[in-house]
Amino acid sequence: MSAPPPADSPRLDLLRFLERVQLQDLQRTRDWIAAEEKHAVLEAARRPAPPPPEWLIEYGIGTGRPAARVHAGSCWDTRRR
Template structure:
């Protein structure tokens, strides 16, 4: 090793390199966040339907619950329905109303 360069000088050089690397990495992160924000702004998710039905598992997939579209308690097996369909289903069986979002109350079935 060259004796004219001290260990302290080498460590300071290393620090400058690492600071530069950190600045470059932070810029890459900022660029990626900006890119993702632009993509999200272009592809806003559609609004949820007003009413959904949750279907059971198996053959026939019978309807097990009626939810308001925003309800987080609904499962993965859901389908959108109209207000009239929701009213008809709840009039036939009030036990289908979700106990969390209370579509029967919102529809005035109670």
């Protein structure tokens, strides 16, 4: 087992420098991610809502779930069970 390097070791100084640079790069990457997420939220808010569907299928209960009813898109009874 080797002894730890002395506190004033040039290799240790270089490793600490590398650590600081990598932490700065990580923070820059996190800032870019946060900016992209904010941009995506703003883009989604600007898009108009899609039009309602012309019709909906209500499925039955049980295995296979056959179609129970077909509703017009403007029907009041389009809630889920």
